[in-house]
Amino acid sequence: MSYGAGADFPGLSNSKPTSAINKGLDENVSSLYKAWSKLLSDSSQSSSSGEDDSEYESPPHFENCRMLIEMNHRLDTRLRNGSYPPWTIWKGKLDDLPLGERDEQLKYYRDQIIAEGNYPPWVSGSDVENYPMTRKVQRDLWLHQHPVSCNDPSVKFLLADWERSPGFGIGAQLAGMTGLLAIAVNEKRVLVTGYYNRADHDGCKGSSRSSWSCYFFPETSTECKNRALELMNETLAWQKGLMTRKENYTSKDIWSGRTPK
Template sequence: MEPTNQKFLERVVSQRALQMGSSFPCQICVVGFLCGVCLTSLFLAALTSLGTYGFGGISFSSISMGISPLNSSSEIINVGTSIDCKFKLKETEKWVVSQQRKTESDDERVSLLTEAWGALLTDKADEESEFLQRFGLSKSSIPNAPHLDNCKLSARVKKRLDTRAGAERFPPWTTWKGSLDMFPATAANEQIRHFRHQAISEGAYPPWIVGSDEENYPLTRKVQRDIWIHQHPVNCRDPTVKFLVADWETLPGFGIGAQFAGMCGLLAIAINEKRVLVTNYYNRADHDGCKGSSRSSWSCYFFPETSQECRDRAFELMQTKEAWEKGIIKGKENYNSKEIWTGRIPRVWGDPWSYLQPTTEINGTLIAFHRKMDRRWWRAQAVRYLMRFQTEYTCGLLNIARHAAFGKEAAKMVLATIDREWPKVCSS
């Protein structure tokens, strides 16, 4: 009977417990107990993650736990970990700040060098000097700009390459594009000068043609050389030398492409009639940027189409009625529009355009030949000659454009190669 009574008692207790547990007050107590356990766990976890937080040299974690930190190995580990993390955090912050300062310093140096180069490009020397003095800089302390040309030196060298000098019939086209010719000549170089003159006379090519023959139009080197010789006679006052003086097109609807096309036609007429072409008024150079005799002239942007002696002689003949009557000098009004725009192309070099590779495609087929090939070839030759050398003014304009586009990138490259701190060392 005892086992039966025991089972009966257990059932009664279980049912009573179930009834108590399902009661509302009991459920509230259980939920409150569980919430208290959760809050206590979260509070202790927060204290553990914060580590030691001292008030007057006393460990907050030790007070919260109610024991000394030396009496618990886990507390020692927590304290050491928190100190190590705090140290690494500070070191990371210092590194980030230092990198930010370094970046700001580099940006300032790049901006300073870029502006210094820009100041050197200005035409006003006073403003340039004021800028350099403001930052304690001098021209010698500013690194060279790899993206800018030395316009004064370049113009001087190219002028030598475009001028007959002394008894020589040709410029120094065989002396490394004129660079070696800038050094003083000695008596020992007379033999070299003789061979140089002979080489040029026999067909040395002009230095403004870049690349191999395959990279240029057929006969480009020879044609450019022959045009230069035609436009630069040895003696411009020789009675056999005739001239064609012509203005550039000035009609409002004519762009620079039409102006080039018209001048190419006039150059063709001059070569066919054995005349020296002299260009006169150029409206796109009629502004304050083109100074002195280069104003309203093609020579503001590129080297003139002929020598200054021939220009002076042509303008002198324009004042004499006899020169016009004898045909020694002619103007654009002596030719009609058809002769200028669609006139005969010079044939002194044969028909080199027939060797051009076809580049015109129509319906998927390359056209090997068409009626405009000769005119395209000639206009390319004429424009290349007219734009053979840039003047100092054009070089300066290109420098300004290149600096605006690539100045900062060039400054970064240059500063990356400087071993010393610029500009501190230069200004000290």
Template sequence: MEQTTQKSSLERVVSQRALQMGSSFPCQICVMGFFCGVCITYFFLAALISFGAMESKGVAFSTLSIGILSQNSTSDIGINGDPIPLVRETAWRMNSPRVNEQQDDDKASLLYSAWSVVLNESIDKDGMLLSRSSIPEAPHLENCQLVTQINKFWDNPRENETVPSWTTWKGSLGMELLHQKSTLDKELQGVPHTANTEGAYPPWIEGSDGDNFPLTRKVQHDLWVHQHPTNCSDPKVRFLVADWEKLPGFGIGAQFAGMCGLLAIAINEQRVLVTNYFNRADHDGCEGAQRSRWSCYFFPETSIECQDRAFELMKRREAWEHGTVTAKDNYTSKEIWAGRIPRVWGEPWSYLQPTTEINGSLLRIHRKMDRRWWRAQAVRYLMRFQSKYTCDLMNTARHSAFGLQAAKMVVQSLPPEWPKVCL
């Protein structure tokens, strides 16, 4: 009896203690957290299963939706009952953006290859994937044939003129050359040309006078006139014929410096400079008469008539005896490399902005300023116009560096059906 009473008392104590613990606030928090965790886990698993089922049916649902849209909607039907291409294109881009990017890359590669074929002038009419008319113009390439033709127009004076028609190069833009069959040209055929060539400036100088060395336009004009006498057969015209430096170790800079010195001698002695052998042009790329000549890369320093006249005089003994023609051997190295700079234009180098710095200070005047100014003028004249060969080389270099990038930009502006619409 006593054991039963003790057992009942113990149960009451335990129950009372459990009731007190269950009614405490920390215990309630733990229970609520447990049930909340169970609920969150349940909903998360349910959402994950539902999302997987929808993803597996997404392609069919998208195709079905587009089919219903194209059949039932009236906003994508054209006048003739044909679907508007914009809807089809939009649906295609929504479903396969990577495919479109790949197509653009393929088109850019095709366009780049077509430009390469045109650049190499190896078009095979039977083997070309694209017709010539379907290939858009390359923004990074020059039309070398047209550019060379225009440069020849600016480098050859007309009859009874001392200089070409440089006064019109930014006016009518050479209408006589570019549009020979235009109405304007027919009207001007009977009008005598009365351009003021005295103040005409050469077209190979760009920018304002402040962007160039002092008197650049005037000097370039006078150099061209000096190197292109109206009558090369005149006994008063004298010549200086010289090869480019070809000693081992002489780079292109040293060759330029030597030729600038020879041009200075020619100006001071009133001679026409005629360059002869140029070792950097002694290769198969320079064909015909341009082989081993400066004219392979740039326009010749003088006219063809003066060149022929100078080479003819070199064969005559009396021409050497009377000083009508001289060569590089007639002058010392000091005269060539450190000779007197032409002073016919005064001292324009004194107006140059100082660029020589010594111990943190800029020198306004020093002994090399005149030589720097003259070499800049001489090199600018010698490189005034590129030859077609040089233009082709520059096109090849630009195409190799920027061709694919340019093709990707051009493809963005082409019709979506290109090149199918042009085949």
């Protein structure tokens, strides 16, 4: 249902002129805009409006994007000794602490053993707000896709491009790749995705161009992706079964395959 010029809005009485409603909305928007604009100026600059902007939330684009990228990269990367990332309930909030205090807290968290109950921090909400076992499955999938050493001769790969047929929408593409992930998990292979046509545009910059990492966390580490691309050119790797591709499996395998337990 659409509302055209002069249409009545649900819950609003016709007794109040539309001009008065618009005036009230315009004042609220103007007030919020002024508060956000003040946050852009030097914090030491005195305010002339006399308004208290502490009651307004920061606009979404005020987030420190560089800090968020660095934090997410750290939480998606094993530590140098091969142990898990610092997955704790702090979710990277230590970045707000002074450098010295942050280092002490990081040392404490990194010295902790990642035991049952410590899961990847990107699952939001409580357990009852998610599908059962969501956190455990996310943890298991991350561990499967991030072996300690991608160069270990025992690590096998499934290298797969995304479906490109015009008849496949984004939902169908994701469904197909989900099937390939299930195959990879069942065969104890690391899934490495290739060219993604939906990310082949100027909005996806750098290494995220033509990759679904433009929208989501990468499915595996850069080291594993580079190792798979290296093995792709070795005939012996294919002969030994270290590498498979989408064409090694039937449509039934991909679209109605067995889901890992």
